[in-house]
Amino acid sequence: MRRLAGRVLAYVLLVVVAVIGFAPFVYLLIISTKRRIDIVAEVPPSLNFNVDQIVRNYSEVINSQGMLSFTGNSIIVVGISTLVALIIGVPAAYAFSRLRFRGRDAWASTVLSFRFMPPVAVAIPIFLMIRSIGFSNSYPGLIIPYVAFTLPLVIWIMIGFFDEVPRDIDDAALVDGCGRVEVLWRVLLPIVGSGIIVSAIFGAIFIWNEFLVALYIINSRSLQTVTLGAATLVSAQRPIDWNIAAAVGIVTLIPIFLFSLFIQRYVVRGITAGAVR
Amino acid sequence: MIAQADRTTLAEQQRRGRFRKWSLPSRDVLLLLGPAVLYLIAFSVFPLLYSLRISFTDQGAAQDAAQWIGLENYARLLSDPFFWNAATNTAAMVGAAVTIQVVLGTALAVFFNLNLRGSWLVRGILILPMLLTPIVVGVMWRALFNPDWGIINWALEEVGLDAPNWLGSTEWAIRTLILVDVWQWTPFVFLIVFARLQALSVEVFEAAQVDGAGAIAMIRRITLPLLWPAIAFAAIFRAIDAFRSFDLVYGLSYGGPARSTTTLSFLAFQNGFQFQNYGYAAATAYVMVIILMVATTVLLRYVRLRGADAA
Numbered sequence: 001m002r003r004l005a006g007r008v009l010a011y012v013l014l015v016v017v018a019v020i021g022f023a024p025f026v027y028l029l030i031i032s033t034k035r036r037i038d039i040v041a042e043v044p045p046s047l048n049f050n051v052d053q054i055v056r057n058y059s060e061v062i063n064s065q066g067m068l069s070f071t072g073n074s075i076i077v078v079g080i081s082t083l084v085a086l087i088i089g090v091p092a093a094y095a096f097s098r099l100r101f102r103g104r105d106a107w108a109s110t111v112l113s114f115r116f117m118p119p120v121a122v123a124i125p126i127f128l129m130i131r132s133i134g135f136s137n138s139y140p141g142l143i144i145p146y147v148a149f150t151l152p153l154v155i156w157i158m159i160g161f162f163d164e165v166p167r168d169i170d171d172a173a174l175v176d177g178c179g180r181v182e183v184l185w186r187v188l189l190p191i192v193g194s195g196i197i198v199s200a201i202f203g204a205i206f207i208w209n210e211f212l213v214a215l216y217i218i219n220s221r222s223l224q225t226v227t228l229g230a231a232t233l234v235s236a237q238r239p240i241d242w243n244i245a246a247a248v249g250i251v252t253l254i255p256i257f258l259f260s261l262f263i264q265r266y267v268v269r270g271i272t273a274g275a276v277r
Numbered sequence: 278m279i280a281q282a283d284r285t286t287l288a289e290q291q292r293r294g295r296f297r298k299w300s301l302p303s304r305d306v307l308l309l310l311g312p313a314v315l316y317l318i319a320f321s322v323f324p325l326l327y328s329l330r331i332s333f334t335d336q337g338a339a340q341d342a343a344q345w346i347g348l349e350n351y352a353r354l355l356s357d358p359f360f361w362n363a364a365t366n367t368a369a370m371v372g373a374a375v376t377i378q379v380v381l382g383t384a385l386a387v388f389f390n391l392n393l394r395g396s397w398l399v400r401g402i403l404i405l406p407m408l409l410t411p412i413v414v415g416v417m418w419r420a421l422f423n424p425d426w427g428i429i430n431w432a433l434e435e436v437g438l439d440a441p442n443w444l445g446s447t448e449w450a451i452r453t454l455i456l457v458d459v460w461q462w463t464p465f466v467f468l469i470v471f472a473r474l475q476a477l478s479v480e481v482f483e484a485a486q487v488d489g490a491g492a493i494a495m496i497r498r499i500t501l502p503l504l505w506p507a508i509a510f511a512a513i514f515r516a517i518d519a520f521r522s523f524d525l526v527y528g529l530s531y532g533g534p535a536r537s538t539t540t541l542s543f544l545a546f547q548n549g550f551q552f553q554n555y556g557y558a559a560a561t562a563y564v565m566v567i568i569l570m571v572a573t574t575v576l577l578r579y580v581r582l583r584g585a586d587a588a
Contacts, residue, residue: 014393017385020460021402027428028417043426092313101306107314109577114321116573118521120545121562124555125327126320148320151313180305209410211524215550231412231528242420249413256408267404268468272514 025253032057032246039242061247069222070229071251074208077139077225081146082203085154086196088147093158094184098170108159115152119212127216141217142225146210150203153270157202160269161195162188201259202270208255226252325566332559343556350560360561362536363544366451370540371519374458379512381459382466383504387496389467390474400471403464411461415528418457419444447537450530454538457529458519466511473507474500513576517569541565 030045033054039045061067095101096108126145127136135141165188173183189196214228224232230252234245263270332350336343354360389396406414421429422443430440443453481503485495501508523542526532532539532547539547541561549558 010388010391010393013388014396014399018399018402021399021406021464024417024421024460025405027421031420040426043431044428088312088316091309095306095309099303099306099309101303107310111313111317113570113573113577114317116517116521116569116576117321117325118523118542118545118562118565118569120521120523120542120549120558121328121566122321122324123546124549124559124562125324125331128555129320129324129327145320148317151317151321155313181308184309205408209412209524211410211412211527212546227410227412230410230416234412234416234528242423245416246420249416252410252413256410257405260405260408264401264404267407268465268472271407271465272469 028246028249031242032250034243036241036243057243057247058251061244061251065233065244065248066221066224066229067226067248067251070224070226073139073223074226077142077146078204078207080139081143081150081207082200084143084147085150085203086200089151089154089199090158090189090196091181091184092151093155094162094188096155097159097162098167099180108155111152112156114148115156119149119210123212123216126213130217136217137219137223139223142214145213145217146207149210149213150206153203153206154199157199157266157270158192158195161192161198165191198263198266198270201263202266205256205259328559328566329563331555332563334556336555336559338553338555346556350557351564353557354560354564359536359539359544363539363541363561366536366538367520367540367542369451370455370458370522371516374455374462374519375512375515377455377459378463378466378515379508381463382511383470383501383508385463385467386470386474386504387500389471400468403467406461407465409461411522411524412528414457414461415525415530418453418460418529422453444530445534447535450534450538454526454529457525458522461525462515462518466508466515469511470504470507473504477503510576513572517572517576520569520572521565 027045030047031039033049034042034045034057035053092111096104122145130136130141130144135144169187169191170183173187174180178186208225209227210225211227211231214225215231218224218228221229221232230248233248234240260267331343333345333347334343335346335349389400421427424430424440424442424445429443433440441449444450477500481499482495485499490498521542522540523546526538526540526543527546530538532543542565545558545561545565548554548561552558
């Protein structure tokens with residue numbers, strides 16, 4: 001009897017944990033379907049959904065609030081930054097994993113330590129640099145710093161994946177007369193494909209979420225990224241249309257929900273950038 | 278003739294010795310690592326040094342007016358009550374949030390180690406908060422905590438409790454900020470500790486059970502000591518990230534009310550972005566950089582120690 005009671009209690013606890021973790025999103029989702037007046041009038045919100053109202057809220061967010069163009073900007077910036085970070089970062093990770101050279105560990109630690117620097121410390125100099133080369137308020141103005149932010153992440157995640165590949169594979173290819181670069185390109189890249197996807201997704205989420213540097217670099221509404229646009233729409237300083245704010249939040253979170261399905265297994269590795277293995 | 282030969286040998290030896298010491302890295306290293314290193318020097322190292330330089334000037338938004346003022350910004354920081362307020366808030370947040378996350382996260386890890394049916398699904402849910410846009414997390418919790426129609430206040434009233442003024446009072450706003458950080462990041466501690474727990478061998482526990490150890494004794498005497506490295510790693514990692522928090526503050530409370538949730542990052546942002554006082558903002562941020570460099574060194578040494586442990 002005590003055993004049974006214990007088991008029931010354990011499952012109740014499990015459900016409570018799940019609810020605490022997930023209910024906030026459900027609440028945001030429900031709010032995003034309501035009329036402004038209903039949010040205030042119905043507490044707790046009713047579960048009667050009106051399709052017209054849902055369409056109205058989301059089409060306002062997408063069309064008149066500019067969320068569509070923000071999404072376009074974000075996709076361009078996220079896509080190019082992630083790609084460049086992979087092109088530069090994957091070979092570097094390979095070098096850290098395979099080659100012996102003086103100060104290797106010190107270099108690797110230094111690269112990782114950039115992940116821990118506060119963005120406020122570099123936002124102003126980056127803004128001044130970008131302005132002086134004439135890239136403020138443009139895509140390159142965001143892409144250039146975002147590649148720098150994503151590189152440590154990519155390098156550290158990829159070192160972990162390269163370390164898992166036996167060295168014999170490289171050695172066999174080297175004996176066959178391939179150069180290091182060729183070994184990486186022809187032999188190893190296909191093997192660490194999942195690592196590349198994982199680091200691409202973490203890099204992409206990181207850039208998608210980035211806010212402070214975008215705030216400095218972008219000053220025209222048409223070039224705002226999703227996160228910057230969302231922050232301006234729901235700025236904590238002024239009163240908010242909560243149904244619209246909630247819909248903006250939901251639209252911002254959708255890609256993250258989708259991506260998170262692919263990286264469940266790697267989430268710790270991604271967030272610590274490979275520091276725990 | 279002989280002397281000359283000797284000298285050549287000596288020179289040759291010296292050259293070789295030197296050469297080995299100061300040689301350029303091999304072509305492969307340059308080719309593979311060069312682009313990343315150059316990029317990071319240009320767009321990570323240089324901005325950090327540039328920031329240091331700015332912190333010694335009175336640079337504002339108008340670029341040419343900057344003058345070297347030495348340590349004046351730093352001296353001003355020390356006598357700025359707003360700086361000490363932000364430092365106190367940051368310390369309170371880091372201390373409280375990380376402590377709660379470590380306790381809850383470890384408890385969750387032990388609980389999930391029961392491997393209840395369906396717990397994989399809950400683990401999947403718990404991964405989400407960490408990945409979310411902090412700005413949106415802030416907005417979401419502002420809705421949940423809304424004093425007029427938020428569902429949390431409604432629920433508290435239903436069970437007969439008085440709801441606190443979550444984000445409206447100086448007393449509560451910092452607690453609310455900590456609470457949201459705990460919601461978002463407890464899963465991080467949980468996952469790290471849980472991974473370590475699953476890697477422990479079952480035999481230790483079985484042996485203890487045979488010796489007649491109770492559940493609580495097992496957790497205290499065996500589980501916790503074995504988990505300690507993972508817990509410490511997660512705690513330092515979280516402390517570093519909580520110390521830098523900015524986006525969540527911006528989205529949740531905008532540093533208010535009455536600066537009660539202004540963290541160091543948020544203060545540096547206000548000085549720089551709002552008041553356009555770049556020099557002073559850079560000095561504020563650099564105090565953080567120095568603290569973070571120390572913390573990061575500790576963390577990285579720890580990572581390496583762990584690697585050595587495993588090997």
